[in-house]
Amino acid sequence: MPPAPSNRPNRDETLVTPVRERGDACPGALRLHTADDGALARVRVPAGVVSAAQAYALADAAERLGDGALDITSRGNLQLRGLGPGCGGELARLLDAAGLLPAPRHERVRNIVASPLSGLDGRGHLDVQPLVRELDALLCASGRTPDLSGRFLFALDDGRGDMAELASDVMLLAEPGGARVRVTVGAASARVRPEDGPRAMLLAAEAFLDAASATGTKAWRVRELPAQGVELAGAPVWRELTSSAPAPPSPPGPDSAADPESAGPGSAGPGSAAPVPGAVPAGPHGVGALSVGVPLGRLSVAAWRVLADIARAHGTGELRVTPWRGVVVPGAGPGQSGAPAAAGLVTDPASPWPGVGACTGRPGCAKSLADVRADATAHLAAGAGGLPVYWSGCERRCGHPRGTWVDVVATGDGRYDIAVRGAGADVPPDRRALPELADALAAARTITTPTK
Known part of the structure; x- marks a missing residue:
């Protein structure tokens, strides 16, 4: 079984302990950001899920x-x-x-x-979508969570x-058999029943707020806390969680179902987490899906409506x-791939766009x-298929x-x-003009870096 996902920063990120004197300026649906092309609104959609009716709206x-277009962010928001x-x-009235x-x-x-394919392809240990809905309800009912930064991130794997x-701040990871989940924040973690997972994530976020206040940093993210604050003073929190009911032992599960290196159906390839474009087979317990790539994350409302129609x-x-x-x-199949492709979206697994x-x-x-x-x-096309x-x-x-x-x-x-970034990368920047960029880019994308 592969090592569990971590919500600690990547090795290539520099750990800093800033002292925040103001709140973050992340835009929202109600707090608009002024850009050169007009105002920008960011609509949070937990786990990226919208109904067809919401998509039309x-x-x-x-x-x-x-x-006349929608942008997809790196957190699956719109x-x-x-x-x-x-x-x-x-806008607020329309969204409401x-x-x-x-x-x-x-x-x-x-x-x-x-996990966007959770419950669809028969992989994974637990369908986390119900837990997403419960977590969202808890966040929206809490009197403390509005104090979190707009950059604070919850992840359910x-x-x-x-x-x-994705370097989340609070992570829930389903364990083999689906009888337990592990909730992690900073260096603290707890193993609880799935039904207790959303509450554990809420308590972890509240413990972070306590630590950010106690250390005087008013940090926005867990990784910004000083070393002594990473534990989040969370022992009482974890005792409360784990004493609510003993978690039953997890039965053994197939390692391949949790192996992110396995390029099974719906995987974009070795080491890649993104769903590959095209039909996603249902597997033994799923309903299948159609996975569609969006070039540069921007799609016209016409293309968006095509997906809502499907x-x-x-x-x-x-x-x-x-x-x-x-x-x-979810639930769509290969027979529906023609209309998205005609609208400029990606349904071919061999496309260089992903x-x-x-x-x-x-x-x-x-x-x-x-x-x-x-x-x-x-x-x-430069270096397609590489990094x-x-x-x-x-x-x-x-x-x-x-x-x-x-x-x-x-x-x-x-x-x-042009440079290669990430764990194990040691490739200094190479400055190139546009006419000579293609060769340098192709060369950089074929560089192999060690993994730690």
Whole structure:
């Protein structure tokens, strides 16, 4: 069995202990962010799940109030861009009517990711979707959770290991047999019954708030706490959880079901967590799905409506947006892949798009030094099938992936710096102009780095 996913930072991240003097500025559905192309709203959708009716409502909002497209974030949330001045109230009314604002005070803290194929492909140890819904309800009912940063992240892994790369703050991992789950925050962890998992995650988040206050850091993320605060002073919390009822022993389960290295159905390949584009077989206990890639995480409302139509007519009536900027349509099959492909979405497992990402870039972002989406598209084939590549318009690298990846950063002089980032990577930046970028990019994507 592979090592359990961890919510500790990657080795390539620098641990810092900042002292926060203000709250974070993450946008939400009610707190809009002003960009060069208009206002931006970020709609939190726990585990990326929206009903077909909610999908239509989002399409209508983007069409009526925004630029006619939806962006998928690296946490599986949805963004509307190009919003006009003064539309915040109307947007809030549209989202509320669709059930996308269940608790306005808490809307920015509903940051929940979960295994997107859980319950669909027969893999994993436990369907975590019911636990997601319970956790969301607990977060929205808590008087303390509005104090969490809009960057604080909860993750629920059904045992397949796909949440490991997302660097969550509070992690729930299903264990073999599904009789127990492990909840981890910082260096503290507890093994509890699945039905106690959501409450354990809430208590872990509240323990983090206590630690952030006690240490004087007012930290936004667990990894920002000083070393002595990582334990979160959580012993009473974990005693309460584990004493509620002894967890039954977990029966042995097949290691392959939890092995993130196994390129089984729905896996994007060795070491990859993202669902591969195309049909996802149901397996022994699932309902199957259609996995669709979204080039650069941006899709028109027309393409979005195509997916909603499939979900309503051929699936279970819901969509699952993934942290890898894709969409899973539960219950749909290979017979429905033609319409998404015609709408510009990716259903071919051999497509180079799933390995390529980019930030907003010009003209939407004032800080960007290049139109990185256009440049990424022009260099799509360079090194296809190798390391993932992410294009950034400036050194902030908004939305960049975890793990090992090729970092392409605009320098403002018509050039890009190319480097390999991640655990074990030791490749210094190489500055190249656009005409000579393709060869350097292809070479960087074929570099093999050791894993630790």
